[in-house]
Amino acid sequence: MAYPLVRHRRLRSTDALRSLVRETSVGTNDLIAPIFVTEGTAVKDEITSMPGVYHWSLDTLEEELAEIVGVGIQAVLIFGVPDHKDATGTSAFDEDGIVQRAIRKIKALYPGLVVIADTCLCQFTDHGHCGVVHTTDCGAEIDNDESLALLAKAAVAQAKAGADIIAPSNMMDGFVAAIRQGLDEAGFTNTPIMSYAVKYSSAYYGPFREAVHSTPQFGDRKTYQMDPANAREALREAQSDVDEGADFLMVKPGLAYLDIVRMLRDRYSLPIVIYNVSAEYSMVKAAALQGWIDEKAVVLETLTGMKRAGADLIITYHAKDAARWLKGN
Template sequence: MPILPSHRPRRNRKSEVIRNMVQETNLAVQDFIYPVFLIEGQNQQIEIHSMPGIYRHSADRLIDEIGKCVELGIKSFAPFPGINDALKDRLARESANPEGLYLKTIADIKRQFPDVVLMTDVAMDPYSSDGHDGVVDPESGEILNDASLEVLGQMALAQARAGADIIGPSDMMDGRVAWIREVLDSNAFTNVSIMSYTAKYASAFYGPFRDALDSAPKKGDKKTYQMNPANRREALRELALDEQEGVDMVMIKPALSYLDVIREVRDHTQLPVTAYNVSGEYAMIKAAAQQGWLDGERTMMEVLLSIKRAGADAILTYFAKEAAQVLRRG
């Protein structure tokens, strides 16, 4: 007679109540940081073709959108600016203009919603006439690491003065965390946090984001500063350097194709780990759902759960608003 199993894991799956009781990973609205897009103008809300349901907002409409998100329990936002080409130059000077679109809007948001957390983006590409995250040598085309640090430091300082709660250096220049920390501390912004893009890969999944902000490089690519998608151990080297330089939180970007990296980083640090569920990942699910190939809502929640399960404490995701509505339904 066959031997019947004595260990029956299915007993812990036999009802919804028991499944919920023993669930190992849980999503909550407070896990989400919502990336939002800012553009010039008034009363503007323009859908991004490659990101269905996501819009470029003028400052007034963005403040309205944040108000709606706060009602859903979303309290953390990562604004990204679309800068007029006429204001761009090779040294990204507009990034430190307190009357410019980005900094003025950050200040306005903090005045109207003092309790929300704003994570700002520190990289030159939105403001650069070259479309790169650092200073480009006009003769060789090389991205000049050390010359970029000065620009990034002044950008971070201007954002802190505008009211940023968390500075998010996404540039991947060497030494930028230490440089920014010194600039902030020496100007009495010791309480402003740094969430470094610790492992930001040179990924194909950024396409819709670059469409949204017209921030693609004018020449060349970003492979000399963003990481090689083939490398995992290198992420631990970047993590060790960021920790030495005084980072408060670390990030892996993208998320879905780098779940192994999220877990690797989670296992090697006591710091909070975040992950960026990027535009291309969002767009793929939306496109498949529109075709009826996937259940969009279930797939969205499974993807977010997988990122959390891999070890992320917080997730930057364009699904934040939609997922918050699902979680509210229970």
């Protein structure tokens, strides 16, 4: 009888052996939990398209924070839903804007929790775009350089409020350099920038846009977010942000772009962040609610795949559940 020369199954025969030779692991300290804060009082409203994810007002926010900290998560990403929107998104850089007030509250309650502030204008503008819009004879146009000045103001306001990390998600050209200069001039030279370096114009953002009420009122974001068909362009985008002083590089969305994560991991030594975005979350939740999948198994496999592709950190709406599961709860 002929035998195989190599028996790979020897190392798969027991749980202990499989654990011993496991190449990739996901830990609670790899996870970043997004939070949606909104104006009002006594608000804890579930987002329809994102079961288990809520809008929180400042007076109810402590409930969410206590749960996040209680499961061992060390970092949160803050998104604000304002009650006032205008053409230039002024509440994004108002010292009393919802994000700035939320940051101050979080740092007062949990000083050791890492607070990451999403820095964009789309949820604060009445047109829903990530920059200043001008109307020309050719139609509406996003003014790149004018937008940079406002984004830098927003970043400084967030840093003043106590944000530990600034995470600009706007995809304007030169945004890392503009924000770095703004932070440095305001005395925040040690505040790192987690750049949404490679952000695609994706269909996977639908539930998020419901959550922050940021659907564009006209057109789309294809003139500043990346074409999903392009990979080499991702390297150009990332290189620009590295040259401008980014401290982290992010790829968004996650599942359909694991090849991009690997490309960045192979090229750069900076921490790589992946965003497990809203529709990726909602598809899993919808299938789990129907009993079609094992939610725990699918989520942990997905997060492991993201780490295996090269991500150091994972922003995910599954963060609290994943943290519990990783602890065996």
